[in-house]
Amino acid sequence: ELKVEQNPLFLSMQEGKNYTIYCNYSTTSDRLYWYRQDPGKSLESLFVLLSNGAVKQEGRLMASLDTKARLSTLHITAAVHDLSATYFCAVDISGYNALIFGKGTTLSVSS
Amino acid sequence: GAVVSQHPSRVICKSGTSVKIECRSLDFQATTMFWYRQFPKKSLMLMATSNEGSKATYEQGVEKDKFLINHASLTLSTLTVTSAHPEDSSFYICSASLLAGESTDTQYFGPGTRLTVL
Numbered sequence: 001e002l003k004v005e006q007n008p009l010f011l012s013m014q015e016g017k018n019y020t021i022y023c024n025y026s027t028t029s030d031r032l033y034w035y036r037q038d039p040g041k042s043l044e045s046l047f048v049l050l051s052n053g054a055v056k057q058e059g060r061l062m063a064s065l066d067t068k069a070r071l072s073t074l075h076i077t078a079a080v081h082d083l084s085a086t087y088f089c090a091v092d093i094s095g096y097n098a099l100i101f102g103k104g105t106t107l108s109v110s111s
Numbered sequence: 112g113a114v115v116s117q118h119p120s121r122v123i124c125k126s127g128t129s130v131k132i133e134c135r136s137l138d139f140q141a142t143t144m145f146w147y148r149q150f151p152k153k154s155l156m157l158m159a160t161s162n163e164g165s166k167a168t169y170e171q172g173v174e175k176d177k178f179l180i181n182h183a184s185l186t187l188s189t190l191t192v193t194s195a196h197p198e199d200s201s202f203y204i205c206s207a208s209l210l211a212g213e214s215t216d217t218q219y220f221g222p223g224t225r226l227t228v229l
Contacts, residue, residue, distance in 0.1 A: 035220075043220040098157055101147075103154045
């Protein structure tokens with residue numbers, strides 16, 4: 001059974017600080033996704049990581065993938081309040097985009 | 112970019128009634144669509160994979176007779192919650208890939224439908 005584990009599940013940060021969210025998965029997968037969800041809203045796609053060593057950056061967020069370790073990280077640089085949301089990683093189990101999600105990391109950034 | 116819509120966005124119904132939720136890909140054809148449900152402050156759980164012109168593939172533990180999925184065309188999939196009960200109250204989200212079986216790099220999610228069963 002494929003398991004996707006995120007940690008931490010809750011993260012309270014101060015503005016300007018850096019932090020990393022971790023995503024471990026239990027079986028081989030070709031694709032790993034990161035999504036953002038605001039309260040009461042659907043998912044916003046952040047990153048898709050397709051190969052070992054892939055690194056993508058958008059603004060203050062950077063995602064990386066180590067397929068050998070089955071680990072992806074989402075690094076937050078100099079956090080700002082607008083980044084407060086829940087972040088999910090998800091793994092494609094079939095090659096057809098049927099995704100298994102982690103439990104999500106709820107990020108709260110305060111000044 | 113690719114847009115996926117859902118209708119309705121919110122629905123409140125009485126216990127025992129059936130509710131239909133529509134998922135449409137507005138500017139692309141989606142051979143495969145997916146249905147997820149999300150409980151408050153929880154993660155998304157894949158319910159089923161919907162393929163145009165064939166029967167949906169349900170995940171373990173999801174009752175196919177309760178959650179009827181019809182993928183009538185390349186732009187429309189519907190989820191019908193039959194004989195709804197309060198425990199069916201949830202946030203239902205659909206998604207679509209641009210092409211089935213391809214190494215697409217993005218899956219597009221609909222805005223979700225919040226179902227409340229009284």
